[in-house]
Amino acid sequence: MPTRKDAYTLMTSHVQNISLQRHMLSVEAAMRAYARSYGEDEELWGITGLLHDCDYxxxxxxxxxxxxxAVxxxxxxxxxxxIYAILAHNDLNLETHPRTNLLSKALYACDEITGMITATALVRPDKRIHGLEVSSVRKKMKAxxxxxGVNREDLVKGAEELGVDLNEHIAFVIAAMSAVAEDLGLAGIAV
Structure with missing residues (x-):
């Protein structure tokens, strides 16, 4: 199987938009953290997150x-x-690729929430993810x-499908993204 380096090269060859690249890096971080939590293959889960929007x-x-x-x-x-999990994260494919396995459910759950967390961090005065509270993300979800562009229903549905509490899911993903904050442009600015 291709390596993470191969996956990164593939992703960046098709995605020039830095925000979209950072989104995929965010999902990769969350997926790796969930893989560790569930005792799954971290490399496989990470690559799934890294490549999930490579054609977008x-x-x-x-x-x-x-x-x-998929091609x-x-x-x-x-x-x-x-490939299956990437197809399953697009609701238009659910008839042929239902989210019936943990990998597919985790990808779907991590996709939209990383966007909401990133947006919430970027409106903070210091633009840092470190110290971001779940309550801040939840408050922004209501605005x-x-x-x-972040589908609120998908945020809720993703956590439900994965079988995790939404607040715990947000906290978990914040922690995963915080570990790679510099790569995501969320390490902050001097204020």
Whole structure:
């Protein structure tokens, strides 16, 4: 199977947008943390998170998104479990790729919440994820105009499908993202 370095090269060859790259790095961090927590294959879970939106910049139409990535990843020899989970995180594929396994459920749960956490951290005066409280994220979730691209229903549904409390899920993902804050542009600025 291709390595994490191979996956990173694939991702950056198709994604030029730094924010989207950072989103995928955020999901990778969360997925690695969940893999450790569940005693799963950290490399496999991390690569799944890293590549989950690798086709989105070039193919943002949800009917193509993940379908194109599945072809790329299949051709490059990626594990079928990675491809399945990536297909399953797009709700349009649920008929053929239902989220019936832990990897798929975790990817779906981590995807949107990383966006909400990032947006919440970036509006803090110091732009740091360190010290970000769950209550701050929950408050921003209620603000309709804030991070409008983040689907609030998916945030709730993701935690439910994974079988975790939403507040605990947010705290867990904040901690995972904090470990790589510099890579995510969330290490803060001098104020």
């Amino acid at each position: 910049e070039e193919y943002p139409d949800l009917h193509q998104h993940t379908q194109v990535a 790329w990843l299949g051709d490059a020899g990626y594990d079928k479990r990675i 309709k105009g804030f991070a409008a």
